[in-house]
Amino acid sequence: MPRISATKQAILAAALELGALHGISGTTMDEVAERAGVAKGSVYYNFSSKDQLFGELITSGVSTLAETLRGARLSASGFASIEAMVTQMLALIADNRALAKLMAAEIFRTDRAWQESMAALRREALSEIEAALEPLTPAGTPEGSRRLMAGGIFGATLMGGLEWLLFSPGTPVAEVAAAIVFTFSGKLDAGSPASA
């Protein structure tokens, strides 16, 4: 992996912080330079444009997410692989909350310069969930349905995770994962929940 200079790192961190707070359109390169404590020329030396800067942030975030989901999926089998994916994704969100907020806001935008690379990475992340779902869904399940289920599990984890960080940040990750996984466990539909 190529070494990232301290300046580049400071610029990326500043952009992330401002983008999560004010949105990408509401953030200027001037503000990024000021927050990073570097000259504006230095920002442009490292990133040719605001699009390139945020594109790099977002695509590297989604790429890390896909890798994390893949690792979680392979660490277990059956329903436990879904549990592992939810837990690992929540831990990733907790460690990168500004990035998670930024990604939640960007994930359905269709007018960005980095739209195609993000869509491809997003597909890659969802494919990992789809792969875990394959042995858990009936043989005749159409691929489209599995894709929707994967989107649902992803959405549940992302929204549950952001809800957690905004409103009950003191709750341990295991407890949050247990709540999210509970909804997928079938206990909601068990008829006699008190026995669960």
Next chain:
Amino acid sequence: MPRISATKQAILAAALELGALHGISGTTMDEVAERAGVAKGSVYYNFSSKDQLFGELITSGVSTLAETLRGARLSASGFASIEAMVTQMLALIADNRALAKLMAAEIFRTDRAWQESMAALRREALSEIEAALEPLTPAGTPEGSRRLMAGGIFGATLMGGLEWLLFSPGTPVAEVAAAIVFTFSGKLDAGSPASA
């Protein structure tokens, strides 16, 4: 309900369209006026600022969502109320896709003028899901866990719904609802999925 003038409606529709495409920060009042085919003065006659305009769009959208969820919850009982909420929310998303995209991007922003009214309405919407979950979760379940579960079900439906509209818009709503509900049905954790 007060009657909304045709001009006001045209302004709201134009703002929604532009906001879903370029984000709120990326949309100007000039562009809204142009798209609505009205004079800029007319936009400011109806809305004192861009914040007021988008605030009205977003809060009325979340308010409609909360009402829809409440109606769905009361239309059924037990796990069927969860199914009804998922289905009705998907239908609402399909009928208001620009608004759904805008809300998905806004729902975790914490720097908006309408932040507090939106947070209150968002709470109201999630409370409906929490109320449906209450008889379905074990007696000792902490309120915080139920809140996370509600956030998860909401997120699954929102993300599954947007995934649907972007990538398989031809799929009937019932099929999409079935896929999302399947993940909450416990069949994923049934051990022998082929028999499901």
